[in-house]
Amino acid sequence: MAAGKKVRKNKMMNTETSIYDVIVVGAGLAGLTAAKALHEKDKNYLVLEATERAGGKVRSKISEDSSRYFELGAQFVNKDMTEIVKLIEESGMTLEETHIPEDLVVISEKSREPILFDFKDIPEMLRDITAADSDPQTLASLLDKHVENNRKRQIIKSFVAAETTVNSDYINAEALGNLVSRITTTNNELNYQASGPLSQVIRYLETINEEAIRYHEPVVKVKETENGYILKTKNNTKYHAKSIIFATPPTAAARIEFSSSLADHYDRYLKSYIDGAVIKMTFVYDNPFWREQAIKGKKKPVYGVIYAANEGVNLIDSSITGGENRLTLFIGGDKAKEFFNVPSGVKEFFAKERLIEVFGEEAEMYKDYEISEWSGSRYCGGGYGAMVHYKGEPKANEYLKEPFNNVVFASTELGPQFPQFMEGAIRSGQYAAKRLVEEMQ
Numbered sequence: 067m068a069a070g071k072k073v074r075k076n077k078m079m080n081t082e083t084s085i086y087d088v089i090v091v092g093a094g095l096a097g098l099t100a101a102k103a104l105h106e107k108d109k110n111y112l113v114l115e116a117t118e119r120a121g122g123k124v125r126s127k128i129s130e131d132s133s134r135y136f137e138l139g140a141q142f143v144n145k146d147m148t149e150i151v152k153l154i155e156e157s158g159m160t161l162e163e164t165h166i167p168e169d170l171v172v173i174s175e176k177s178r179e180p181i182l183f184d185f186k187d188i189p190e191m192l193r194d195i196t197a198a199d200s201d202p203q204t205l206a207s208l209l210d211k212h213v214e215n216n217r218k219r220q221i222i223k224s225f226v227a228a229e230t231t232v233n234s235d236y237i238n239a240e241a242l243g244n245l246v247s248r249i250t251t252t253n254n255e256l257n258y259q260a261s262g263p264l265s266q267v268i269r270y271l272e273t274i275n276e277e278a279i280r281y282h283e284p285v286v287k288v289k290e291t292e293n294g295y296i297l298k299t300k301n302n303t304k305y306h307a308k309s310i311i312f313a314t315p316p317t318a319a320a321r322i323e324f325s326s327s328l329a330d331h332y333d334r335y336l337k338s339y340i341d342g343a344v345i346k347m348t349f350v351y352d353n354p355f356w357r358e359q360a361i362k363g364k365k366k367p368v369y370g371v372i373y374a375a376n377e378g379v380n381l382i383d384s385s386i387t388g389g390e391n392r393l394t395l396f397i398g399g400d401k402a403k404e405f406f407n408v409p410s411g412v413k414e415f416f417a418k419e420r421l422i423e424v425f426g427e428e429a430e431m432y433k434d435y436e437i438s439e440w441s442g443s444r445y446c447g448g449g450y451g452a453m454v455h456y457k458g459e460p461k462a463n464e465y466l467k468e469p470f471n472n473v474v475f476a477s478t479e480l481g482p483q484f485p486q487f488m489e490g491a492i493r494s495g496q497y498a499a500k501r502l503v504e505e506m507q
């Protein structure tokens with residue numbers, strides 16, 4: 067149940083007289099699912115979203131004639147991600163398999179050498195090396211120490227920068243070990259995609275919370291009162307709530323001005339995070355030439371390329387089985403930051419060069435192309451999720467996810483499972499709503 071709007075004008079300031087049980091700040095997946103849980107508990111709640119749209123890092127672009135769509139943000143799931151799978155189904159879609167052949171290879175760029183180590187072993191390797199050294203260290207320094215083979219080290223660093231959207235030079239090794247331990251699946255996280263645009267999931271959640279969402283309302287200040295909180299937005303509107311769920315990335319929450327008791331409790335944990343940076347570019351082809359490659363004299367379907375010489379650049383076959391032939395190039399970490407504010411033609415040229423470098427001129431024959439750039443996004447953070455930097459508190463997530471004075475945080479970074487994925491955001495939103503409702507009883 068969402069309360070109706072009552073706005074009383076007060077000079078330059080608008081003040082709502084309603085007092086909500088809960089205000090949810092942010093209408094990404096974490097905020098929308100927290101709101102859904104509050105709706106199901108018949109709470110009086112409101113969602114304040116900074117931008118003109120819900121969904122945050124889930125955003126689809128559909129062509130004018132609806133014949134094709136691109137996911138500008140999140141795209142892939144697997145069947146262990148039960149909550150996002152449920153939402154995909156509840157919003158009227160099914161799961162489609164990503165085209166991942168059995169006899170596939172992942173190669174490194176110029177040499178076109180197959181990468182022989184198993185990427186599934188990397189989390190375990192990271193856990194082992196982070197457990198071996200207890201001083202606060204960057205992941206890069208641990209990799210330099212523990213991975214002797216230069217080429218292998220370069221490949222791992224490039225893979226890490228693409229997967230986390232932060233270069234290993236800044237990543238807190240212990241926090242990464244903690245993050246990896248929350249991703250318990252043994253299945254490839256890219257196995258499935260929704261049969262339609264993920265904006266349908268967002269629309270479904272928006273419809274449930276329809277009356278309760280206010281757009282264009284970035285929260286800038288939070289003040290504690292005798293019986294709750296006043297939230298002030300950039301448009302000079304004040305909202306009253308007994309409790310708050312901050313469903314924003316911790317880096318975005320760190321930009322909000324908090325009253326002193328909240329700041330004293332939370333500042334250190336919020337400031338433990340740094341934003342990632344990612345650019346996603348998808349190319350559509352008539353001919354899937356990458357599945358017919360001669361690798362070491364044998365024809366092998368190439369599934370992915372890791373660009374060791376360009377840290378953070380990875381390419382994957384993002385096609386749905388039986389669907390269009392697509393390649394997606396991700397640029398993550400510092401490389402993505404380098405491209406911030408650079409004309410998109412330059413980024414397309416860089417991507418084209420990377421494709422031609424591996425597959426030859428045929429890679430230039432794409433019939434459609436889409437680019438999305440998340441670097442520097444004030445409200446969503448620039449990558450898949452923010453990461454704990456090497457001076458940060460490795461267990462910051464544990465403190466942020468628990469209520470304090472009727473305030474709690476929710477976001478993919480805090481996901482009890484699958485942090486940095488949509489699933490992590492959903493589970494975190496559900497957990498925050500449940501814990502807050504328990505505290506309020």
Ligand SMILES: Cc1cc2nc3c(=O)[nH]c(=O)nc-3n(C[C@H](O)[C@H](O)[C@H](O)COP(=O)(O)OP(=O)(O)OC[C@H]3O[C@@H](n4cnc5c(N)ncnc54)[C@H](O)[C@@H]3O)c2cc1C
Binds near residue numbers: 092097117121140283
């Ligand atoms: C390019 C890309 C590819 C990805 N690929 C995948 C994938 O294949 N599979 C997968 O599972 N995940 C993927 N992810 C990650 C996934 O999208 C995120 O983990 C998830 O969507 C995060 O949800 P969230 O609710 O935690 O945060 P967000 O989506 O960032 O939502 C936060 C919301 O809070 C709002 N907000 C922030 N500050 C304020 C404020 N002060 N006041 C009011 N509102 C505020 C923002 O505008 C936003 O709407 C990808 C992400 C990107 C960018």
